[in-house]
Amino acid sequence: GAVVSQHPSRVICKSGTSVKIECRSLDFQATTMFWYRQFPKQSLMLMATSNEGSKATYEQGVEKDKFLINHASLTLSTLTVTSAHPEDSSFYICSAPGTGAHEKLFFGSGTQLSVL
Amino acid sequence: GENVEQHPSTLSVQEGDSAVIKCTYSDSASNYFPWYKQELGKRPQLIIDIRSNVGEKKDQRIAVTLNKTAKHFSLHITETQPEDSAVYFCAASLGSSNTGKLIFGQGTTLQVKP
Numbered sequence: 001g002a003v004v005s006q007h008p009s010r011v012i013c014k015s016g017t018s019v020k021i022e023c024r025s026l027d028f029q030a031t032t033m034f035w036y037r038q039f040p041k042q043s044l045m046l047m048a049t050s051n052e053g054s055k056a057t058y059e060q061g062v063e064k065d066k067f068l069i070n071h072a073s074l075t076l077s078t079l080t081v082t083s084a085h086p087e088d089s090s091f092y093i094c095s096a097p098g099t100g101a102h103e104k105l106f107f108g109s110g111t112q113l114s115v116l
Numbered sequence: 117g118e119n120v121e122q123h124p125s126t127l128s129v130q131e132g133d134s135a136v137i138k139c140t141y142s143d144s145a146s147n148y149f150p151w152y153k154q155e156l157g158k159r160p161q162l163i164i165d166i167r168s169n170v171g172e173k174k175d176q177r178i179a180v181t182l183n184k185t186a187k188h189f190s191l192h193i194t195e196t197q198p199e200d201s202a203v204y205f206c207a208a209s210l211g212s213s214n215t216g217k218l219i220f221g222q223g224t225t226l227q228v229k230p
Binding site for chain 2: 032034041042043044045046049060091093097104105106107108109110112
């Protein structure tokens with residue numbers, strides 16, 4: 001099956017700093033990737049759709065200037081949480097549709113962000 | 117906006133019993149319905165999925181049923197084992213499956229007691 005790699009797995013940062021999370025499709029190309037956010041014991045909430053070579057599209061209520069997304073190549077999408085605050089602490093997880101059956105999503109391993 | 121409702125939020129069964137998790141969706145254009153299993157702190161893993169042109173699909177101890185008219189779909193796990201304990205999420209495609217976007221249910225924490 002398709003493999004999606006996500007780094008880092010865990011990050012602790014001070015309030016006001018920026019954090020970059022990388023999502024890579026290892027054995028396939030992904031023109032589209034999705035970024036989700038998950039609070040403890042809650043569901044996955046779609047934040048934005050990352051599009052290779054064009055601007056990301058954000059879901060309602062998600063600040064695009066807060067969560068910068070870059071999809072510079074067919075295998076890499078990055079999410080940067082700018083000027084992080086404690087309320088941004090969460091589990092961030094990316095996903096990409098596999099080849100063939102486009103609708104099947106494969107998830108990265110997730111990044112646990114803790115902002116002090 | 118579109119949403120997916122999932123019930124129950126927690127489910128406890130004895131090993132060997134069956135477990136059923138139910139979901140309803142609101143987007144009449146949804147045509148793809150996957151189920152994911154997520155263990156604590158790990159990525160969701162696709163366990164089974166169904167498309168809207170099929171009413172039922174089975175894979176060993178796991179089955180999914182879909183009632184498109186009622187906008188209901190369910191996950192059935194038979195002969196449960198302790199390793200089935202995890203959080204299960206249903207999802208529905210937002211619009212047609214071509215977009216790749218999924219709307220997730222709230223999750224069900226399944227506990228299988230030995």
